Amino acid sequence: MHIQTAFRATNSSSQTGIGGSDPLSSTQSAAITLFPADAPIYAQGDEAHDLYMVEFGTVRISRVTSDGRRQITGFLTAGDVFGFEADDEHESCAESVDGAGVRVLRSACRGEPTAALLKMALKGLARTQQQLMLLGCRSANARMAAFLLDLSERQANDHEVHLPMQRNDVADYLGLTFETVSRTLRFLKDAGMIRLKTISDVQFLDRDALEQLCE
Amino acid sequence: MHIQTAFRATNSSSQTGIGGSDPLSSTQSAAITLFPADAPIYAQGDEAHDLYMVEFGTVRISRVTSDGRRQITGFLTAGDVFGFEADDEHESCAESVDGAGVRVLRSACRGEPTAALLKMALKGLARTQQQLMLLGCRSANARMAAFLLDLSERQANDHEVHLPMQRNDVADYLGLTFETVSRTLRFLKDAGMIRLKTISDVQFLDRDALEQLCE
DNA sequence: CGACCTGTTGATTCTGCTCAATCAACGTGG
């Protein structure tokens, strides 16, 4: 099974600054491919050729264990680059969450690596370590608070957060069950820390309390 | 406070193949520094200049949260390279676990990056993702089993594993308490999967059962 | 020998998982 609905849009010069200089000036691939919700971008075991950059929407990176469980190892949004592998095979799979636009950076990984390429790899490393700290939080409430604050920072909005993914995805990201995710949001609501504007839009009522909670 | 007992040894050409060619031929720093147990190599907040390679012994990378808890984000052994940062400041701290020999790779990160450098960074990324999957294991027994098997692979020994770090470190690595670590080892012992040759040497009696457990 | 540190074990508490029911939103087809 492969991508069907993926279409190609004209290149809309990404606003997603990486460092200062555009690291892709020599590797531009003008086409952006749209992956509808839940469409696979690459799968576990696929050969790893290229790198990818999210242009809009959200991409999830996940890995499935032999017992069928799924661990989401990252949610990526505009400007994030993914597809790095130590070997020539993808250890994780990448899927669109909500209809994501992805640009393929061909030949970015061919030849001698550039400083920009290294920087992107290090950014991926930093993201992964960040999530590691998140999973280190013992309580479910703390993890959720940390997750919301992390999203808030990425979305550059101190007062509100949009959750493009569903509860199941959040659960597999935080190492919880989706029931617990639901309960946790309810706890934060009852504690007066957040308000659920819609099912996927969270408004912060007491940011300090959230920050204190995830410590 | 800085390293005191650190001494410099003659360079013993490392056997720790990274890829095939020696990536450090142009960046050799002949000196190896010995860090005694628990000695800091660098601290959270230190300026990040160089990269480091473990020559012998074990190094732990950790991060402390504002509430005082510690999350160990990696145990590194001979051949592993660490010190990568996305920014110019160390987000984590590195300490010797058991008396570790560390070589500084000066200027490895200056100028244009090499393919070998990128490869090392990607290896670090892969290690971090591996641990992320480990933390994704729900049960304490599963985490411990996965940890032991992971160590076994790194030590290239199918029958036995040496634990250079103490229970407290294992706990902070696995996101458990040290009491639970103790109990978990006891469980694996009672289940006939392992034998504790010494307090820090674990012998596998039923490797298959361990592998099945951590699924 | 005593002080201290690491590790083990026990008892209790509490958190999150499991199993289950319910509800709201949506789409389909009669």
Place this chain on the structure above:
DNA sequence: CCACGTTGATTGAGCAGAATCAACAGGTCG
């Protein structure tokens, strides 16, 4: 239009497992 099925989200009850608090054993070092 409404009956029906589906899917995602919420909520409840009971239980298993890990954290917490506490006691104790073994080793090392002064």
